[in-house]
Amino acid sequence: MRVAGLAGLLVGGLLAAGLCYGAAADPSPIPTMFRPESTPAASIHRLSLFVLAISGIIFVCVFWLLVYSVVKFRKRSDDDGSEPPQVYGSNPLELAWTVIPGLIVLVLFLATARVIHAIQDAPRPESAVEVTVIGHQFWWEFRYPGLGVVTANELHVPVSDPAHPTPTFLTLLSADTDHSFWIPELNGKTDLIPNRINHMWIDPHREGVYLGQCAQYCGVQHAKMLLRVYVDSREDFERWVEQEKKPAERNDAVSAGRRVFETTACINCHAVSGTVADGLFGPDLTHLMSRETIASGAALNTRENLRLWIHDPDAFKPGSLMPAMNLNDQDLDALVAYLESLR
């Protein structure tokens, strides 16, 4: 892989790197555009290889001309000191290197316009899953209006079988500043802009976890506004939806922790369905433990990380909007135990 990348010193090499990554068969955590797993990403991938190839050819031709003229016409040590013939220009040549690039531009434009239309103006089938994505400083909120599910940071979508497509159509909104939704293997990025409604769609063909992150500078913790998309089989997705629709589990063994949660500032920002907590500024915690990560992907969702995150969010994400709760050890342990019951 690295050998291929080193060849990427030149544009032609970049192409080689792309093809190499594209040919990799096993899933890897590298969020590369050269291993598309969804129709829009695949059309972009095909277009990009075409543009790379044309650019590579232009590069080789012009680079050769440049090197040839520098080497061939460099001043020799036995030069007689006379001036070379004074040539002022050539109209046929000028015409040639205006018209030929013009034709290349035309071809590139037509190829590009076709892909723009295919992706942006794609019809929405009846079977599509609708998700509203709301960008926050510095996390993602996902709402499934048709399914009554609300979750955060980890988007679950069904795999889309080309024979029976179940694409996911995303409506992109922002609660504060600009953000951008980008999973390179599934589609290019689209911004989430406050006071504006954007759309994009994906139809992943393969199950698995796809990584991405916010791609529009949105403030202090832009870097740790990470994004994970879980592509589930249709059965797994339905099971997940059923689980997420349930209200929070009520477990009397953790009532001490629940009391801490419900009597501190937690409920100002977080919601847990079936309780008094209905805050909207932070992620919904109803099924917190169904998620693999916390802090928008900045840390794994383990007992220790959860405890540290509540105690001192700056340990993972300095500048995140979650305040340190200043709980004593006893309350903190009780609270973590309560959160761990939110399956």
Place this chain on the structure above:
Amino acid sequence: MASESIALPRATESTRGITERLHEWVVTVDHKKIGLMYILYALVFLVIGGIEATIIRIQLIIPHNNFVSPQVFNRMMTMHGTTMIFFVAMPILFGFGNYLVPLMIGARDMAFPRLNAFSFWLMAFGGLLLYFSFIGGTGLYGAGSAPDVGWWAYAPLTSRAFSKGHSTDFWTLAVLVSGFGSIGTAVNFIATIISMRCPGMTLGKMPLLAWMNLVMAGLVLLAISPLTAAQAMLMLDRYVGAHFFDTQAGGSAAIWMHFFWIFGHPEVYVLIIPCFAFVSEIVPVFSRKPIFGYPVMVGATVAIGFVSMTVWAHHMFTIGMTSYANAFFTFSTMVVGIPTGIKIFNWIGTMWGGKILLKAPMLFCIAFIFQFLIAGLTGIMLAAAPFDWQLGNSYFVVAHFHYVIVGGILFALFGAFYYWFPKMSGRMYNEGLAKLHFWTFFIGFHLTFDLMHIPGMLGMPRRIYTYEPGRGWDFWNFLITIGVFFQIAGVLVFVANLGWSLWKGRTAGNDPWDAWTLEWATSSPPPDYNFASIPTVRSRRPLWDLKHPEDPDWKYE
């Protein structure tokens, strides 16, 4: 062509006190002194912006690094961008333009010398305002000091809700004030080039450097004005409750993007066109041939000027424009590639059949052509809107525009420094050190910016203060940072060379390159008011005519 080189008696510098000489520089309206002040001022900011870049790269050398906090990182990347564009690239190019345009068109000064001085001091004040934010930006709020909203300062991150304190205000004011300076300079360039040319110099006989600075000045007027308007609107938003960009009160974030990029894209050409000008002057002299296809070069420059005003929204392919808008901006952006390609072909045409002397100025120009070619091709990739949905706002874009700004603009500027240093100082630089500078910087540049394309294609967004390990980005980022140290070494050699040559360099003489334009007809450095008698020209290469009376250019043009 009637100008002999006439050295006027110069006041003996050593007899006057330091305060007297300083006073002379502060109150000067001489275009050459102002030009040099622009250049020196920009070099100081180049060092500051370079230090900021180094901090950014050290932070990113390994994943989860803790060299600086995210707050400091965001300030560094904002200040680096703002500094390099507004307080390095623009002033240094204005400086060269100020110094060279009157000399090359046979004029004694700019059309409005006092406006010229005023413009310089406005820009200088703008830079000081920007950096005063480190002291004064916190205000009474306990908020951050220097601006941290990114150099495009997208709304609504700049609104009072998200940017407390005064850091954004310092950014706005600095850009606003220096923008007025730029507009003054642009007016001055246009007036000078239109009305101060020496007898015989029709527009068609003007050196390409003057033509390109004319187009550049026109673009400054068209591009800086909307930016200035947007800054005024942003201040109204922040202080009197206007809602232009305040999304929470129904304003539009997208409007700011349009305002910013209708400035931001022509700005790229404001910076690169004067560099085309340097290359178009240096390549002919070091190939010993006139520029290939002069009228086409002029036409291509004007075409770039016009088309560049229609491409701005290619910076906004990801904001959810309609497919028609995306297709239009794809087309207009790709069209810019045609006149740009014409220029590259004409430079190669100039070298073809010549006798190429590979001295430092020419080396930098050849590297410029090579790197600008690559920058142009990655530009075509980014122009294809769907490709941009993947690459936009990633490290690929960072690599692309640094290829333009460092690989293009800075390389051309280094070439220009070495080419005109003998004229400006009267002394010759050291060729060995210059070549060492070239190769060190060349290696550093390619190590950093070639490799930077790769993490972008692997999904690494820009403007992140740290990144997750194991995403295929670590190895590249490590090498990218190593390249920075080669670049620093190159710049140190450059500074040492200029310093040493100013002090000890051998006397250059009036025309060390056996060149053809009017600045080489006067003494080095040129006297006050440049020419004892205003020259008259009959062709584009007046000194060629003088040196080759048997075969003058005016017979063929």
